[in-house]
Amino acid sequence: xxxxxxxxxxxxxxxxxxxxxxxxxxxxxxxxxxxxxxxxxxxxxxxxxxxxxxxxxxxxxxxxxxxxxxxxxxxxxxxxxxxxxxxxxxxxxxxxxxxxxxxxxxxxxxxxxxxxxxxxxxxxxxxxxxxxxxxxxxxxxxxxxxxxxxxxxxxxxxxxxxxxxxxxxxxxxxxxxxxxxxxxxxxxxxxxxxxxxxxxxxxxxxxxxxxxxxxxxxxxxxxxxxxxxx
Amino acid sequence: xxxxxxxxxxxxxxxxxxxxxxxxxxxxxxxxxxxxxxxxxxxxxxxxxxxxxxxxxxxxxxxxxxxxxxxxxxxxxxxxxxxxxxxxxxxxxxxxxxxxxxxxxxxxxxxxxxxxxxxxxxxxxxxxxxxxxxxxxxxxxxxxxxxxxxxxxxxxxxxxxxxxxxxxxxxxxxxxxxxxxxxxxxxxxxxxxxxxxxxxxxxxxxxxxxxxxxxxxxxxxxxxxxxxxx
Amino acid sequence: xxxxxxxxxxxxxxxxxxxxxxxxxxxxxxxxxxxxxxxxxxxxxxxxxxxxxxxxxxxxxxxxxxxxxxxxxxxxxxxxxxxxxxxxxxxxxxxxxxxxxxxxxxxxxxxxxxxxxxxxxxxxxxxxxxxxxxxxxxxxxxxxxxxxxxxxxxxxxxxxxxxxxxxxxxxxxxxxxxxxxxxxxxxxxxxxxxxxxxxxxxxxxxxxxxxxxxxxxxxxxxxxxxxxxx
Amino acid sequence: xxxxxxxxxxxxxxxxxxxxxxxxxxxxxxxxxxxxxxxxxxxxxxxxxxxxxxxxxxxxxxxxxxxxxxxxxxxxxxxxxxxxxxxxxxxxxxxxxxxxxxxxxxxxxxxxxxxxxxxxxxxxxxxxxxxxxxxxxxxxxxxxxxxxxxxxxxxxxxxxxxxxxxxxxxxxxxxxxxxxxxxxxxxxxxxxxxxxxxxxxxxxxxxxxxxxxxxxxxxxxxxxxxxxxx
DNA sequence: GATGAATGAGGGTTCATTCAT
DNA sequence: CATGAATGAACCCTCATTCAT
Numbered sequence: 001x002x003x004x005x006x007x008x009x010x011x012x013x014x015x016x017x018x019x020x021x022x023x024x025x026x027x028x029x030x031x032x033x034x035x036x037x038x039x040x041x042x043x044x045x046x047x048x049x050x051x052x053x054x055x056x057x058x059x060x061x062x063x064x065x066x067x068x069x070x071x072x073x074x075x076x077x078x079x080x081x082x083x084x085x086x087x088x089x090x091x092x093x094x095x096x097x098x099x100x101x102x103x104x105x106x107x108x109x110x111x112x113x114x115x116x117x118x119x120x121x122x123x124x125x126x127x128x129x130x131x132x133x134x135x136x137x138x139x140x141x142x143x144x145x146x147x148x149x150x151x152x153x154x155x156x157x158x159x160x161x162x163x164x165x166x167x168x169x170x171x172x173x174x175x176x177x178x179x180x181x182x183x184x185x186x187x188x189x190x191x192x193x194x195x196x197x198x199x200x201x202x203x204x205x206x207x208x209x210x211x212x213x214x215x216x217x218x219x220x221x222x223x224x225x226x227x228x229x230x
Numbered sequence: 231x232x233x234x235x236x237x238x239x240x241x242x243x244x245x246x247x248x249x250x251x252x253x254x255x256x257x258x259x260x261x262x263x264x265x266x267x268x269x270x271x272x273x274x275x276x277x278x279x280x281x282x283x284x285x286x287x288x289x290x291x292x293x294x295x296x297x298x299x300x301x302x303x304x305x306x307x308x309x310x311x312x313x314x315x316x317x318x319x320x321x322x323x324x325x326x327x328x329x330x331x332x333x334x335x336x337x338x339x340x341x342x343x344x345x346x347x348x349x350x351x352x353x354x355x356x357x358x359x360x361x362x363x364x365x366x367x368x369x370x371x372x373x374x375x376x377x378x379x380x381x382x383x384x385x386x387x388x389x390x391x392x393x394x395x396x397x398x399x400x401x402x403x404x405x406x407x408x409x410x411x412x413x414x415x416x417x418x419x420x421x422x423x424x425x426x427x428x429x430x431x432x433x434x435x436x437x438x439x440x441x442x443x444x445x446x447x448x449x450x451x452x453x454x455x456x457x458x459x460x
Numbered sequence: 461x462x463x464x465x466x467x468x469x470x471x472x473x474x475x476x477x478x479x480x481x482x483x484x485x486x487x488x489x490x491x492x493x494x495x496x497x498x499x500x501x502x503x504x505x506x507x508x509x510x511x512x513x514x515x516x517x518x519x520x521x522x523x524x525x526x527x528x529x530x531x532x533x534x535x536x537x538x539x540x541x542x543x544x545x546x547x548x549x550x551x552x553x554x555x556x557x558x559x560x561x562x563x564x565x566x567x568x569x570x571x572x573x574x575x576x577x578x579x580x581x582x583x584x585x586x587x588x589x590x591x592x593x594x595x596x597x598x599x600x601x602x603x604x605x606x607x608x609x610x611x612x613x614x615x616x617x618x619x620x621x622x623x624x625x626x627x628x629x630x631x632x633x634x635x636x637x638x639x640x641x642x643x644x645x646x647x648x649x650x651x652x653x654x655x656x657x658x659x660x661x662x663x664x665x666x667x668x669x670x671x672x673x674x675x676x677x678x679x680x681x682x683x684x685x686x687x688x689x690x
Numbered sequence: 691x692x693x694x695x696x697x698x699x700x701x702x703x704x705x706x707x708x709x710x711x712x713x714x715x716x717x718x719x720x721x722x723x724x725x726x727x728x729x730x731x732x733x734x735x736x737x738x739x740x741x742x743x744x745x746x747x748x749x750x751x752x753x754x755x756x757x758x759x760x761x762x763x764x765x766x767x768x769x770x771x772x773x774x775x776x777x778x779x780x781x782x783x784x785x786x787x788x789x790x791x792x793x794x795x796x797x798x799x800x801x802x803x804x805x806x807x808x809x810x811x812x813x814x815x816x817x818x819x820x821x822x823x824x825x826x827x828x829x830x831x832x833x834x835x836x837x838x839x840x841x842x843x844x845x846x847x848x849x850x851x852x853x854x855x856x857x858x859x860x861x862x863x864x865x866x867x868x869x870x871x872x873x874x875x876x877x878x879x880x881x882x883x884x885x886x887x888x889x890x891x892x893x894x895x896x897x898x899x900x901x902x903x904x905x906x907x908x909x910x911x912x913x914x915x916x917x918x919x920x
Numbered sequence: 921g922a923t924g925a926a927t928g929a930g931g932g933t934t935c936a937t938t939c940a941t
Numbered sequence: 942c943a944t945g946a947a948t949g950a951a952c953c954c955t956c957a958t959t960c961a962t
Contacts, residue, residue, distance in 0.1 A: 059289035198424035225455035306922045519749035536943045658884035685915035
């Protein structure tokens with residue numbers, strides 16, 4: 001059994017802390033009480049937007065299309081969001097926030113290298129299951145966004161943090177004699193990373209395999225290979 | 231050593247045969263000499279376009295940007311190509327043509343399952359090395375193009391053919407006791423496929439590792455796993 | 461000393477009589493008490509609106525901006541006013557009403573030509589002092605409003621009435637030998653008119669000079685010139 | 691007679707030198723030979739735009755309206771200009787360039803204070819005659835543009851330079867005993883400045899009076915007053 | 921082969937206004 | 942009285958594409 005702590009919602013933002021919470025519409029004085037009422041609508045709209053972004057690509061998605069899907073007019077979206085870009089921003093940063101919450105839970109558990117890898121991969125597949133659209137969008141757009149728009153600098157930050165976390169784990173494992181030492185670890189890192197996340201391109205929630213089951217099989221291949229061991 | 235036949239340039243179009251050859255400009259008065267003269271320019275322009283498509287995404291790329299990069303005005307591109315879309319089309323189909331030429335060479339060699347997998351993966355990395363931009367474009371745009379534009383139906387065809395080829399090989403290997411039988415083969419197929427092609431997202435030609443070396447390490451991980459075998 | 465009667469608030473609308481008084485909210489259930497209660501709020505809102513219109517221009521001013529400044533939401537303004545345009549209308553017509561009240565007081569005093577000019581100019585500067593925003597708005601927007609929107613026809617009426625009043629006074633003065641006769645009187649009229657009103661573009665209430673002091677210096681220049689008389 | 695040197699087109703930009711010349715369309719490589727061909731069209735379009743801006747105000751003018759007036763579609767304007775704002779920029783800076791060329795000619799002539807004032811006023815009326823639309827636009831929009839858009843900072847620069855030039859001349863005149871010393875010179879400066887430029891609001895080229903004739907009468911009023919000197 | 925100028929469709933966004941609560 | 946949410950029209954601008962020269 002792979003012990004993965006339930007996604008403990010510590011405060012571990014993927015985005016640098018201090019960013020605006022991005023919750024309330026741009027009212028002069030937003031209503032007291034946390035705005036729990038309109039938050040539902042916001043989340044709903046973001047989910048719709050994420051779906052369209054994931055299906056058509058961010059650039060190819062028109063704001064009118066999102067509005068159509070939401071049963072409103074294009075202009076009405078601007079009551080809830082500043083821009084198309086800010087929708088994308090919220091989708092991606094919400095995803096990264098959750099992802100990192102999960103990862104930190106794993107790291108806090110103090111597991112051995114192999115168990116850490118298993119837990120991280122499992123957590124990743126869970127995140128793919130929960131944030132499929134966001135993951136797909138991330139895969140397609142992150143590189144370009146991170147490199148050309150300061151606003152999305154946190155994507156590059158997250159990337160770097162991600163690499164440190166994984167490389168560190170692999171190095172620990174290699175040093176401990178758990179992982180092979182004849183591999184280029186950077187290559188191995190990319191191998192595992194891509195292996196996991198690209199799954200978002202074909203994974204459909206509610207399908208044949210649960211995220212955990214997929215994680216188990218992926219881990220089995222990654223850790224032990226696809227050939228028969230004599 | 232993994233024996234992979236040199237990419238034999240048989241006529242094996244990724245696109246269904248019968249498609250227009252897409253070589254000569256559409257002008258009534260095409261340049262004398264059978265288009266051999268301007269072919270260099272065409273290829274040059276396509277390479278430029280592929281570079282921009284790969285870097286910015288197809289939708290985000292403007293025809294003017296391509297023209298700028300080529301030192302001409304946007305309108306001038308239309309002497310060489312029917313449309314932006316047809317540039318994309320040529321880039322992708324040229325890539326698939328070459329890819330399939332390589333794969334058919336492998337299959338014609340009649341190797342065993344494991345050796346076939348090795349040869350296919352190596353051929354794939356060679357293609358990534360030679361057609362990096364096209365591969366990147368393919369990764370990003372293929373799904374959407376295939377599903378929404380009849381013109382790009384050949385992408386879906388190729389995808390299906392690709393799956394048959396790989397699944398067949400894996401099944402042969404499983405039946406022969408070379409590959410593990412406790413895995414969902416479809417999952418394994420996706421695992422290997424993605425693992426290989428996503429490499430295009432970070433691979434840079436002329437870097438530290440040759441395509442063959444990368445292929446060797448990837449195969450080592452895929453086939454034998456990353457953990458130490460006792 | 462220039463004798464100018466205190467702005468006697470006679471009922472002398474700049475707008476043609478018969479126009480709606482524009483006081484009470486348009487609601488069926490208007491607040492009890494005859495609207496006296498909310499009149500303060502109305503006036504307050506109009507002052508705010510006038511300030512923003514003057515600072516940014518009518519077109520460039522958004523209703524939201526006014527509402528922000530008033531600490532309410534844009535839609536809430538529509539409880540008090542029919543439209544953005546009607547705010548402008550009220551601001552301008554209130555200003556013109558007061559202005560004409562002052563002018564009529566002057567004319568009723570039956571002064572000589574020179575004294576009339578002095579009194580009119582002084583009254584004008586007083587109005588600039590009291591209705592600075594309205595004057596600035598008037599300067600910037602009146603011509604266009606008057607010529608393109610029937611609703612603002614009273615602006616053109618006022619303009620004509622204004623010209624008659626001034627030209628008449630100048631003609632009386634020329635006939636009486638007080639004013640020079642070698643000038644194009646229409647030119648002189650425009651000269652004086654512009655000279656006075658443009659002051660609104662730099663005048664700030666509560667500054668170094670009182671309106672009366674400014675009027676005195678302006679009159680001195682207009683009547684006697686800036687060169688030294690031998 | 692007031693001796694005013696013909697507007698000598700020295701290189702005296704109202705805008706800080708080093709600004710882009712703003713002439714050629716945004717071609718990769720603009721045609722050699724100075725682009726004299728398309729410059730005509732640019733100038734034509736700018737004149738049209740200036741006319742509409744002057745008549746309706748910048749904010750109230752739609753790009754479509756300008757295009758209509760030019761017999762083209764709105765989008766086509768963007769082949770010639772970067773934006774609506776850049777049209778405004780070119781109109782205003784071209785006007786200021788010419789104005790300052792004229793002023794420098796006057797100052798270079800080394801006239802006495804009174805003659806300098808006469809020459810400056812005459813030059814101003816000439817500029818109003820030649821650039822009526824630009825002057826009208828300037829009057830209406832300059833303050834706001836200068837204070838809120840860095841791009842139009844040169845408007846504020848010009849304003850300051852203008853004030854120095856005029857105030858200096860007035861001070862010289864006062865010191866020389868030509869102008870009255872009992873006036874607030876800053877007030878006198880504004881008086882003359884406004885008096886002249888607001889004329890743009892009613893002046894129509896080709897009308898009854900030539901710019902020089904209007905200048906003469908204005909100067910007569912400003913310098914000597916409208917009352918009869920005994 | 922390439923340019924210069926234009927088209928026309930559409931895209932993101934703004935904004936005055938409405939109205940149920 | 943005021944809010945929250947939405948409307949719908951219009952706006953500036955972009956861009957693939959065309960075509961006479």
